[in-house]
Amino acid sequence: MPVLEIRHPLIRHKIGLMRRADISTKNFRELAQEVGALLTYEATKDLRLESYEIEGWAGPVQVEKISGKKITVVPILRAGIGMLDGVLSLIPGAKVSAVGVARNEETLQAHTYLEKLVPEINERLAMIIDPMLATGASMVATIDLLKKAGCKEIRAMVLVAAPEGIKAVNDAHPDVQIYTASIDQCLNEHGYIIPGLGDAGDKIFGTKQKDA
Numbered sequence: 001m002p003v004l005e006i007r008h009p010l011i012r013h014k015i016g017l018m019r020r021a022d023i024s025t026k027n028f029r030e031l032a033q034e035v036g037a038l039l040t041y042e043a044t045k046d047l048r049l050e051s052y053e054i055e056g057w058a059g060p061v062q063v064e065k066i067s068g069k070k071i072t073v074v075p076i077l078r079a080g081i082g083m084l085d086g087v088l089s090l091i092p093g094a095k096v097s098a099v100g101v102a103r104n105e106e107t108l109q110a111h112t113y114l115e116k117l118v119p120e121i122n123e124r125l126a127m128i129i130d131p132m133l134a135t136g137a138s139m140v141a142t143i144d145l146l147k148k149a150g151c152k153e154i155r156a157m158v159l160v161a162a163p164e165g166i167k168a169v170n171d172a173h174p175d176v177q178i179y180t181a182s183i184d185q186c187l188n189e190h191g192y193i194i195p196g197l198g199d200a201g202d203k204i205f206g207t208k209q210k211d212a
């Protein structure tokens with residue numbers, strides 16, 4: 001499935017602000033949530049609707065509601081937490097399935113350390129959130145475990161994606177649609193996205209601010 005780069009002016013503007021080397025933790029956090037919400041708006045625009053009747057102020061009126069599968073949002077810890085409130089601001093009823101994946105900074109392999117999935121996840125649309133899609137190893141590991149748990153429909157929302165990561169996800173899981181605020185140029189020799197955002201987890205949590 002092709003990747004969708006959402007080139008909305010608000011997203012372009014906010015991602016531009018996030019790239020500043022001297023950005024504060026507070027600003028980075030706020031912008032990650034805001035872009036998370038804007039990506040959610042796009043990634044849900046094809047959800048099915050059904051109409052039903054309510055009693056309105058002037059009598060009966062036909063209105064609509066989202067029908068079909070319920071949603072579970074799947075933040076990849078840690079950094080995925082940085083988009084979670086933004087996503088939930090638009091889909092407040094969604095259940096949250098936390099998946100912990102850490103990238104080994106030397107081998108760039110993904111290590112899964114936590115899997116807290118909601119019940120009946122096989123009946124839900126899973127929306128994975130993570131600011132960064134670099135080599136794709138963390139995303140592929142997350143999709144692997146969701147499919148093992150029975151998920152049939154999976155979407156991924158990332159702030160910034162490298163072509164290498166998009167290819168890795170597409171090769172392993174061509175059925176998964178990726179939504180991103182920016183397709184960047186490449187990875188550097190340490191597996192960091194160029195121009196990218198630096199280490200998103202560190203910037204969201206206020207841990208070390210050193211960029212590779």
Ligand SMILES: O=P(O)(O)OC[C@H]1O[C@H](OP(=O)(O)OP(=O)(O)O)[C@H](O)[C@@H]1O
Binds near residue numbers: 101102110134139
């Ligand atoms: O595509 P990949 O090459 O796998 O890299 C991307 C992953 O790396 C970062 O997480 P990290 O492992 O640094 O964990 P953190 O969220 O705890 O900082 C990021 O949030 C992604 O999960």
Ligand SMILES: O=c1cc[nH]c(=O)[nH]1
Binds near residue numbers: 132191198199200
């Ligand atoms: O550029 C990158 C790559 C992996 N993880 C990050 O936080 N940033």
Ligand SMILES: [Mg+2]
Binds near residue numbers: 199200201202
């Ligand atoms: Mg990190």
